[in-house]
Amino acid sequence: MNAPLQPASLKPTLTLLIAAPRGFCAGVDRAIEIVERALEKYGAPVYVRHEIVHNRYVVEGLKAKGAIFVEELDEVPDDMPVVFSAHGVPKAVPAEAERRKLLYVDATCPLVSKVHRQAERQIEKNRHILFIGHSGHPEVIGTMGQVPEGRMTLVEAVEDVAGLPFTAQDELSYLTQTTLSVDDTAQIIAALEARFPHIQGPKAEDICYATSNRQAAVKQIAPASDLVLVIGSPASSNSLRLVEVAERLGTNARLIQRADEIEPEWLDGVGTLGLTAGASAPEILVREVVDRLSQWRDVHEQTIAAAEEKMVFKLPRQLTESD
Known part of the structure; x- marks a missing residue:
């Protein structure tokens, strides 16, 4: 009481x-405005794959305006527009949307998209990517889905570094989820650089x-x-x-x-x-x-x-x- x-x-x-x-933040502002603009342009309903951002108040407000939230693309009817969430999606998702000729709008935060492009460049240089992030988070799923399976390994904690099946001679790089603890991530990066002195990191940190x-x-x-x-x-x-x-x-x-x-x-x-x-x-x-x-x-x-x-x-x- x-x-x-x-x-x-x-x-x-x-x-x-x-x-x-x-x-x-700017990425969240943009994602919400994308859904609202899509509703204005295409009319309700507009489908959204995954919560556009992780906030119940925001999601309920967009539902009231005509957004329908789904977890997977196969829940979206063929003739309906769909928005991808700010967290980013694996490459397979827009590829499937194009195969089905769906009208889709990508609301991925530009700072997450930057990490996706970095991942592609590291694969082009034939480096294996150690990705610092939290298992199961949509941003991690989306980023790992940018590269061929087996080319990226998730690192969640400092303790994981010792068990990685690589040598100091392997061609390695690291990237990070954008929403991590600054202090924890610095510790993990320090451990990676100590064990793999030649590991390549991004020019600027990925934490947004x-x-x-x-x-x-x-x-x-x-x-x-x-x-x-x-x-x-x-x-x-x-x-x-x-x-x-x-x-x-x-x-x-x-x-x-x-x-x-x-x-x-x-x-x-x-x-x-x-x-x-x-x-x-x-x-x-x-x-x-x-x-x-x-x-x-x-x-x-x-x-x-x-x-x-x-x-x-x-x-x-x-x-x-x-x-």
Whole structure:
């Protein structure tokens, strides 16, 4: 049950440190706009293969506008448009869409597409790719599906490096998922370079700017917070990493999807609370959390900025050109 509302003068004070940047990144903004533009251009329904981004609020909002979410292409009728999610898809998916003459729009984040192109170049140079990522994540499935089977090996943790069946003389390269822990990934790369001194890495790191910036912001708010709340989906890799970053700094942290999950007893003994949102969570959910906290506390907000983001990605030409 909710605690009874109190007049502001009687409520204990809560200092709320809100991380910046937080919430939507340019790739997520683009993916959502692609679905909305496709609905405007082609009319409802528009099918979307896999959740366009990992956020229930966003997905439900797009469903209400006429999007139908499916897991596989064979669930899409022959005469219906389909959008591929921001996480990217294996090459076999657009190939199958073309075989069926489906009208498809690819909403893959351009920074994920960059990793796909890097993978292709490494295969052209006859290198085996060690891909740092989380098994089963759609981005990993999509990236591994860019190269012939057997040409890429998944590395999930530092401990995996010692067991890799390669020698220092083998032609190797590494790439990474875009939504990993910056610190964990640095440790894995260091272990790979120690064991395979000639391994080739990308010119610039693959972890995207939004993931790095959000982790940096949590590193600023967590040490001063008694509790950190991260708004995001349990399926969202970048949101889970934000919880881990706070916990590694010794701060209690919780992942929530919506404000109604917050229990008043969570605030027991909490004078300063940190708040952030994963790259798939809209700002409206942040304000929803602030409103809920205000039921029980006299909230004093402070924004703690680690970086400023101005990145914008272009939409696919098929949605911006008139027929």
